[in-house]
Amino acid sequence: MNSSMSVCGLRRGGRLIFLLALSASLGLHAQTLGGAAGTSATTALSPPVAVPLAPSPGPTGATSPGGSATTIPLLSPAPLSSAKLNGPVVARSAGDASGEVPADTSGGARSTARDVTPLAVTEFQRFVAETTGRTLPLYGYDLFSGPDFQSLKNVPVSADYVLGPGDEVQLKLWGSIDGDMRLMVDRNGQISIPRVGTVNVAGVRASQLESVLKGQISRVYNSFQLSATLGQLRSIQVFVVGQARRPGAYTVSSLSTLIGALFESGGPAANGSMRSIQLKRDGRTVSTIDLYKFINEGDKSADARLLPGDVIVIPPAGPRVALTGALDTPAIYELASPEEPLGKVLSYGGGTLSLTTPHKVLVERIDPTRSRAPRQVEERALDAKGLQSAVRDGDVVTLFKISPEFANAVTLRGNVAAPLRYPYKPGMRVSDLIPEREALIAPDYYVRRNMLVQFESGRRVSDSRVQNEVKNLLEEINWDYAVVERLDRGQVRSQLIPFNLGRAVIEKDPASNIELLPGDVVTVFGVSDLPVPVEKRTQYVRLGGEVQTPGVYQLTAGETLEQVIHRAGGFTHNAFPYGTVFTRESTRLQQQKNLDLAVRRMEADVNSQAIEAVQSAGTREKTDFLQANLATQRTIITKLQSLRASGRIALELDPKTNILPPVVLEDGDQITVPNIPSFIGVFGAVQAETSFLHRFNFSVRDYLERAGPTRDADLDNVALIRADGSVESGQSISRGWFASWSGDVLDKRLNPGDSIFVPEKFDKRSAYARFIEGAKDWTSIFYQFGLGAAGLKVLRN
Incomplete structure (x- = not known):
């Protein structure tokens, strides 16, 4: 703003307007306090704005000569400084001649940010904890333990709000006069409007503000409209005393009420009352609030608007x-x-x-x-x-x-379709609880059966898959044994009353069809829950290979291998009964258990020898030799640990008669009859690991001559693995962990499908030689564990 405009302002608006324009042109600033810490913010006065005014009526209603517009310097919204403020900053009106600093709304005596002070534990709480074993909270006090309470800011002002010193009035004028002013109510309760003068607004309600201002401005101007709202509101100071969690003086918004001030102060302390909190003003009680009504019913009828100097008293807690x-x-x-x-x-x-x-x-x-x-x-x-x-x-x-006892319930559980509690009826029996066989079919049976045809694209249907699905599809019922659990109230103990489920449900036998009582629990078992005799189980075997009708067969009680093969139509003309592979799951588990035990013993022996080798170490050459020897031993043990028992049982048939032994079959047995082989396998320490055509007049020695033993071949321990799963060795060993068969295996005649294994020699100088002498005859190991030629190949490689 240049100086000529300032002079113009002096001539048209008087001395006050000139001073304001001059202040703006010189860049003067008004200071306002921001927060209890004294942080300042700068409010810049805007240059005067030319505002056209209607002709000013004189005392007699005459207008000013010429009817020219009048320039009124207005205060634009004040930009805040970049400094962080502790509270809101209120810009003063240019017409506030009192020089009053706006009220501090930052919290004043105490900060409005709530640090949640934990409640102390009262003596009554300790007494209750000793009595009941539980630490009980004080009801309602957690209301004040939530997030920080936010003071009332930027909320609508109610129509009955009474203006007072420190409030800000935002006045907008248009028509014959244009203006946008922010006017602060000074300590005298007045605001100053340029060219109008001071207007007393203290005690005026918010709903009456526009009419009061319009009446005063219309004395100077006419043909105008105005809008008067409240901007920044004043702050007031109240006191919270007594059994408060954080007693003291608080500076709060002039819109605050009793409940809001309680949130500001953190509410009552542990020994403070929630039932009779008093608001006192000028020595008399204005209101008494019961916070239980507020919490339980939302009743705020006793909540009162606060005025400067109010005192909130929290008395000690009552009974x-x-x-x-x-x-x-x-x-x-x-x-x-x-x-x-x-x-x-x-x-x-x-x-x-x-x-x-x-x-x-x-x-x-x-x-x-x-x-x-x-x-x-x-x-x-x-x-x-x-x-x-x-x-x-x-x-x-x-x-x-309440007691968990059911007055009229009977419980059915176990291997049933719907394990539930059922209503008891007088004279009720087991057959009433289980009226038909379908009540014993578990619902997941139908789920599993439906899933048999789900996602079948590209999936083979094999006999082993069918066997597993049939076995696992339905949990079979134990028809011979079920129990009723009953409470003997006279002896205060439980009773088990067994009964025959089949006779009760199917035959309705009165002896088994027990009459039930309220509270009885009927339990139905499956055959896997309580082992039942073999003849009462449904058993399946898998028969494959060279038989007339391979497949999965359901066993009858005591059925033998020969009977099942006969039921399948007998052997084909290409069958090789001598090489029949007969495996059993129970045997496999036992073989694997024995194999793991043997390997652990070997490992313990090797570790013991390693300790002895370290303690008796001599020259470097001897130490290197021992370390290499131990490494070889651990390699062999590692290979043994990778082996898995097959569960094969050697039938030891006579290759001339092929008479099957009278083996009684079990559930899960698998029988595979191969076709007649034409070769003899030779592997191990030989020049050519291969298969040779079977010749009836050839012995082991003949095949070894054709295979060509290597220089390290141990011909004293040649193993002959028969097609029926039996193993014969070339040396009798009576010491160590295992025993083998005697006889010169090199002169043995071979049957079709037999295999010859030639081991390598071990260094006799090593400390491991004793171990080899005691357990080197791997043939006995593989025979006992059902590993066969495949296991020997793993060890060889």
Whole structure:
């Protein structure tokens, strides 16, 4: 703004306008305090704005000569400095001649950011904890333990709000006069409007503000419109005293109420009352609020608007009782009077539950008139009389759950379609609870059966898959044994009453079809829950290879291998019964267990030898030799650990007669009959590991001559692995862990499908030689564990 414009402002608006324009042109600033810490913010005065005014009427209604427009310097919204403020900054009006600093709304005596002070534990809480074993909270105090309370800011002002010093009025004018002003109410309760003068607004309600201002401005101007709203509101100081969590002086918004100030101060302390908090003004009680009504009913009728200098008094807590047991809100409650009805106290926490028994409630009471044993226990009921009975200070009320007993229920569980509780009817028997066989089919049977055809694209259907699915599809019922569990109330003990399920459900035999009583539990077992005799189980075997009709067959009790093969149509003309592979799951598990035990023993022996080698170490050459030897031993053990038992049982058939032994089959047995082989396998320490055509007059020696043993071949321990799963070795060993067969294996004649294994020699100088001498005959190991030629190949490689 140049100086000529300032002079113009002096001529048209008087001295006050000139001073304002001059201040703006010189860049002067007004300072406002921002927060209790004295942080300042800068408010810049805007240059004067030319505002056309209507002709000013004189005292007699005449207009000013020429009717020219008048320039009024206005205060634009003040930009805040970049400094961080502790509270809001209020810009003063240019017409505020009082020089009053705006009221501090940052919190003043105390910060509005709430640090949640934990409640102390009261003596009554400790007493209840010692009595009940539970630490109960004080009811309602967690209301003040939530997030920080935000003071009222930028909220609509109610119509009955009364203006006072420190409030800001935002005045907008248009028509014959244009203007946008922010005017601060000074300590005299006035605002100053340029060319209009001061207007007393203290005590004016917000709903009356526009009419008051319009009346004053119309004395100078006409043909205009205005809008008057409240901007930044004043702050007031109140005091929170007594048993408050954080007592002290608080600077709050002029819109604050009693409840808002309680949130600011953190509410009552542990020993403070929630039932009779008082608001005092000028030495008299203005309002008394019961926070229980506010919490439970949302009743704010006792909440009052605060005025400067108000005092909030939180008195000590009144009588307290403890509620514990079967209710949703166990806590310590404060009474509004020395005694209250039990029902009313229960209502504070939401009342009783449907799970609370109405027949019994215990009240532990302190009788101070008794010098010895002042504590007593009373038993009441939650009926009309009991709910009206009084509780008083120090009472501990315990509520109980209803009994879990069913009055008319019989329970069915176990291997059934619907394990549930069923209603009891007089004369009810087992057959009434299980009326048909379908009640014993578990629902997951149908789920598994339906899944058999799910996602079948590209999936082969094999006999082994069918066998597994058939075995696992349905859990079979134990028809011979089921039990009724019954409570003997006379002896206070449980009874087990067994009965035959088949006779009860199918035959309706009165001896087994037991009459039931309320509370009985009927349990149905499956054949896997309690092992049943073999003939009562459904068993399946898998038969494959060179038989007329391979497949999965259901066994009858005591059925043998020969009978099952006969049922399958017998052998084909290409069958090789001598090489029949017969495996059994129970045998496989036992073989694997024995193999793991043998390997652990070998490993322990090797570790023991390693310790001896370290302790007796000599020259470097000897030490290197021992280390290499131990490494070889551990390699062999590692290979043994990778082997898995097959579960094969050697049938030891006579290759000339092929008479099958009378082996009784078990569930899960697998029989595979190969076709007639034409080769003899030779592998191990030979020049050519290969298969040779079987020749009836050839011995082991003949095949070895054709294979060509290597220089390290140990011909004294040649193993002959027969096609029927048996193994013959070339040396008799009577010591060590295992025993083998005697005889010169090199002269043995071979049958089709037999294999020859030639091991390598071990260094006799090593400490491992004793181990080899005791367990080198791997043939006995592989025979006992059903590993066969495949296992020897793993060891060889």
